[in-house]
Amino acid sequence: MPEKTLQVVPLGGLGEFGMNCLALRYGDDIIVIDAGMMFPDAELFGVDVVVPDFSYLVDNRECVRALVLTHGHEDHIGGVAIFLSQLNVPVYGTALTLALVERRLDEHDLDEKPTLKEVAPGDKVEIGPFAIEFINVTHSIVSTVALAITTPLGVVIHTADFKLDPTPLDNKPFDLHTFAEYGKRGVLLLLSDSTNIDRPGFTESERAVGPRLEDCFHRAEGRLIFSCFSSSIHRLQQILDLAAEHGRKVGFLGRSMLSVTEIAHNLGLLQVPDNILLRPQDIMSSPADKVVVVVSGTQGEPMSAMARVAVDNHKSLSVRPGDMVVLSARMIPGNEKPIYRMINHLARRGSDIVYGSMNPPVHVSGHGSVEELKIILSLVRPRYFMPVHGEYRQLARHAHLAKHVVGSRLQEVFVMESGQTLEIDEHGARRGQTVTVGRVCIDSGSIDEVVEDLVIRDRRHLSEDGFVLPIITISKSTGKNETLPEIVSRGFVSFEEGSDLLRDARQVVSRTLENSSAEERGDWGVMQEKVRADLKRFIAKQTSRRPLIMPVILEV
């Protein structure tokens, strides 16, 4: 790397959905913006989360100065624990962001306690050659900050995730003035959120959801059950306020729902009306029309509280006819099938379900639509533009939009995918060499188990412990498997043909199937997760090894 070159190194989130991570390098100084995770899809069986490969940073560990976080969503902070296990540098973020990071760090044993440095919008910090100003933006999680990073070559603005909410629930507006000021003085490079580039117009304010939630309170005869992201503090605030107004008590279900609401409450970000909380064990004994339950698991994750409620397998809540279930969240692309499966189960319980595409929607996006993206482009009017946070189709469209909006002041746009780098010096900007990127799959144990240490399951690991494929044939009509499940394994030495261990393992799988309800057996997602959890526990106990377990369920 020649001196006086600014290098932009996207390590995740460009050309893919999630696991956002981007490094800025000037000489021997590197700062990293966000370290997120990606939710694995069905193609990555048996894996809980996916984080970026941090090899580039590890290889340059003496240069890495800090990790700077924009907000507390998992696709921005879900990889922080892994990051810190490899790189012990200070972490900057707002109070809520750091609290959400700490919650996850508590689950892991890090060798050294990390240094967390709290910042607030308006703060400025200097890290090596970088002077960072934190700018308040509006998003579906509170305390989100954009970054204006002054470097020796000019200012780099990273928008974080944002929408232009003119009426945010906490009355802390998007700081357009600071964006305008930087734009006036001149910005070298803009990195802007591309999530909603396909949506025309403006995204509605979070407040627009209020009347629609209220409508649910008017219509519900029995229990009113909401599912939303636990990090949607403003959504939760609206539900709490409406519950107080309508004389209903509120119970929270799901681990993340319980811990995040507590964190937000402690930070003064969530106001909990007096005497409104209901303990999980009191939900079913309270009058149905006096109860609201807020449950985590909007995406149909098989072991989430909501998914278990759907198949009537949750100890604290049983859905009855007359209850209303409201899914107040987007469907993350790829999750449609498990979500619809969950909704079908809830419909079979006789509940009225409000979700997704219904009009008016009970959810608004946290990301700005095209007109909002145009405003940011117009305000910042950068010399170079590099769209972030999106698949290739979205980045390409955002780049096209920038050329259309900014005009001659914009010298060049760069549509980059993770691993492709941008180099800027006094002569201009150009594509640089590519760096190692990739996905590291992590298996942290099913949510119901005692949380175990992280085990990094990358290719090396796979070749050490091998993998195990339990193969189960379930009849779609009867929900039964008639023969003992097959187990196929490779590279996992303990499962020799004819061994007692293999025979016992098949019995374990068989028992899991027997102990599941017909409804559960009809839901391959739940069954995959249950089989995996039980078999993993069995193998770990018997052999102290942790092969990758990928249940294959054949519905016939």
Place this chain on the structure above:
Amino acid sequence: MPEKTLQVVPLGGLGEFGMNCLALRYGDDIIVIDAGMMFPDAELFGVDVVVPDFSYLVDNRECVRALVLTHGHEDHIGGVAIFLSQLNVPVYGTALTLALVERRLDEHDLDEKPTLKEVAPGDKVEIGPFAIEFINVTHSIVSTVALAITTPLGVVIHTADFKLDPTPLDNKPFDLHTFAEYGKRGVLLLLSDSTNIDRPGFTESERAVGPRLEDCFHRAEGRLIFSCFSSSIHRLQQILDLAAEHGRKVGFLGRSMLSVTEIAHNLGLLQVPDNILLRPQDIMSSPADKVVVVVSGTQGEPMSAMARVAVDNHKSLSVRPGDMVVLSARMIPGNEKPIYRMINHLARRGSDIVYGSMNPPVHVSGHGSVEELKIILSLVRPRYFMPVHGEYRQLARHAHLAKHVVGSRLQEVFVMESGQTLEIDEHGARRGQTVTVGRVCIDSGSIDEVVEDLVIRDRRHLSEDGFVLPIITISKSTGKNETLPEIVSRGFVSFEEGSDLLRDARQVVSRTLENSSAEERGDWGVMQEKVRADLKRFIAKQTSRRPLIMPVILEV
């Protein structure tokens, strides 16, 4: 079955998406309405199509009098070949519907030539105790008919798939008058399409797409590439007319696109302007701004023409910067990921892509929204209502709507899933016994191979030929697999450990990977399909056996 009982037996499409099939029985006479297929999702690896289990009909074969088809979509006719291989009864349908059935029958060797009986809207036929009137309705495929079936106990109306298009392109309106007349005289049971129960308001007319397609003609600088369902004759007509108007020639790509347009043209349902057609081999040699290409494969099916164009692997079309690609079709739930993958590939080719949720949409649904469903309920005002065509959540919501709309004239609604039966006699209606239903998976060979005889792969078959799992580890970043692929098999005797055949098979998979482009290797859907096709061909040639092949691709 007691005499004088009307039995309604849904064999597919209730509580699931696709493979619509429903039997009506009175005494010893059964008629069957539609015999559709379901597109398998990723969970059913290695299977091409899924059709209902016709055991109930086969067990009562002496009673089955006819198969009555409502329209020519695959989810209503895709199982006809399998149906006829098990039950040789006359098939009733409109000219286009039967032509589309014949096209598929030509691909299979049936023992006896089936009897196809062409009907037109307004026709009445008597089949045993059933008098069927065919009623013209509007839908995304032309020549769709609803059925009014007069039985000894009263009239049963089956809406087929429909929307209330006030301005259909062929000026053949939805026959509201006949619906009104039956409603006036009294209808025993209504079976109505639930597909769009979640959509508020009215579905737009097919004509609404016209100006949006025209806008694409105005904006496209290079080639204009449309992808839509080959059965959307009206969509194709609009594209052909616009092409003529704008001086562009039209090439069709994809087997179904070529054969369906020919069928529709021969039946006088598609008007092809003079001298407009371009042969596939002439597409690339014609001036880009004088060309329209219509390509099948809207759902990102890995081996479809459009998916191959996306990875630049189609002999007749190569997408270049400046070309515009328009996906003029809905995303079928569950297909979002492969479709977005395809769009990302097309964006990497530098094309401008118009799709899905963009405003204004370049696609309108063929199914009626809530207000249309209400009109049909109001017109028919049946004594009993049983929603069809939908997952449980949709059926339940449609039933709820019916109670709200029809009022006291409606005695009862029945939310049924496939296999649950309804019995009606002079005393009323009630749930009857359940019958055997299920999914039968069919592997008909990849679209690029010479079409082979159908092989029914159900559980029996699986236990005969076993299954084979090629396991490939591809690095996401380098797109390479570093070791020889693993192959795991069960119940397939030819693959013994250490055998030459197994070693050769691993080489086959390895070669498939080597011969694929980096872009293809990055697309697990394409790779699964290619590995499967090559390995299947190899195994069939070497052993004459056809195990179920399910490639497992691990991206690391």
